[in-house]
Each structure stands twice: as structure tokens, then as C-alpha cells.
Amino acid sequence: MEDKLNQPQKILNAAYKCISKKGYANVSLRDIANEAGVVLSQLNYYFGNKEGLFAEVIKMMINKYLHEINEALDIGGTARDKMSSLIKFFKEMLNNNPELFRLLYDLTGLAIWSSSFNTLLRNLFNELSNMIEEKILNKSNLKDNLINYSSKSVARMILGAMFGTAIQVILDSDEGDISDALNAVQIIFE
Numbered sequence: 001m002e003d004k005l006n007q008p009q010k011i012l013n014a015a016y017k018c019i020s021k022k023g024y025a026n027v028s029l030r031d032i033a034n035e036a037g038v039v040l041s042q043l044n045y046y047f048g049n050k051e052g053l054f055a056e057v058i059k060m061m062i063n064k065y066l067h068e069i070n071e072a073l074d075i076g077g078t079a080r081d082k083m084s085s086l087i088k089f090f091k092e093m094l095n096n097n098p099e100l101f102r103l104l105y106d107l108t109g110l111a112i113w114s115s116s117f118n119t120l121l122r123n124l125f126n127e128l129s130n131m132i133e134e135k136i137l138n139k140s141n142l143k144d145n146l147i148n149y150s151s152k153s154v155a156r157m158i159l160g161a162m163f164g165t166a167i168q169v170i171l172d173s174d175e176g177d178i179s180d181a182l183n184a185v186q187i188i189f190e
Contacts, residue, residue, distance in 0.1 A: 008046045011036045015057045020099035024054065024106050051116065058107055058120045065100065066127055073131055079140030083158075086136070087182045090162050094169050101166050129155040161185050 014036035018027045029050055033040045047053035072089035076082045093100060111121040133155035146154055165181045 007036075007038060007042060011038060011043055011046060011053070012056055012060055015053055016060065016103070019054070019057060019106065020103045023102070024110055029053070051114065054107070054110075055116055055120065057103075058117065061100065061103060061107075062120065062124045062127075065104075065124070066131075069128065069131060073135040079136045082136045082139075083185065086132070086162075087185060090166060090182055094166055098170055101170055105167055105170070125159065129159050132158055158185055 011032065015027075015032045018031050018035050021027075022031070029043050030040055032053070033043055036042075043053055047056060069086070069089065072085045073082050075085040107117060108121055111117040129152065133151045136158075137151040137155055162182060162185060168181075
């Protein structure tokens, strides 16, 4: 199947794979070219430079990630069911595709210093909190101690708690109780 992909897509897939394994700082354009089975000049031809290539990788990752989370949020009828589905999605991603989280954290760090990465990641986090707000919080009755906060603020808190917990799981994968901390987010609806 990889042979049937066009050159830019092969390069993007190779870049995603290399960055996921080694991290942005430890991967070279030569590593990516070798992984893609192309000459180095093709990376520059299609993407201009390393930042251009990585911006496209971020866009690819964001589209995949938003699509998958949107599907998870469509499961269940109640806000509680949708939150359970989102928690289940995060746990499955941590177990089955931790590379996506590693890549996301690596690129988030870059976004602090790069305005083009900053815009992409800021848009991702805004979109995710908007999904949580729209598909979960606007359809729920929050606990009394949360009614004084906007649904946007609560959505950002939920997203922050989930990403913060996910990074702890990645950093300390031997600690089984950490992934159970994701379930604590559910108390908002109890």
C-alpha cells in the first residue's frame, strides 16, 4: 500500500514515524528521507524546509486526532456516556498509540517557540475544548460547585486534566494507578 502513495504522502508518513520514535530534536531530514525511500532534495522540493515539513505533519496529526475524538464523542446519548467514551478513547490511545501523544507533546513544546506551530497547536486545543463544550457540557447538568464557571472554562479544565494525566502515564508507564486518574474527570457529572 505504501508504494501506491504519492511522494509527499510517503514523506509525511515517514516524518510522522521518525518524529514519533525519536522526537523532533533527534530526527534529521536525512532520517526522514531514508525512511520514505526518497532523496533528500525531495523533502525540500515538496515542503520547503524542516519547519514546513513538520507543519504538514502537525496538520496531518491534527486532522486524524480531531476525527477520532469526534467519533468518540458521538458515542452514547448522555453527557456522562460521552465523557465515558472520551475517557475510554484516551486510555486506548495511551495503550495502543502512545506515539501520537509523544508527538503531540513534542510539538506542543515547539509551539511555545515557533509562531507557525503555535497557531496550529492553539487551534487544535481550541477545537478540542469546543468539542467537549458542545458535545458534552452543553448537554449536561454540572455539579453545583461548577455552575459559576463558563462551559468553555470547564471544557478547558477537562482537556487539561486529560492531557496532564496522559503525560504522566507516558513518563511513568509502570504506574498503573495514573491511568485510572482519567476516571476522576467523570465526577463532574456525579
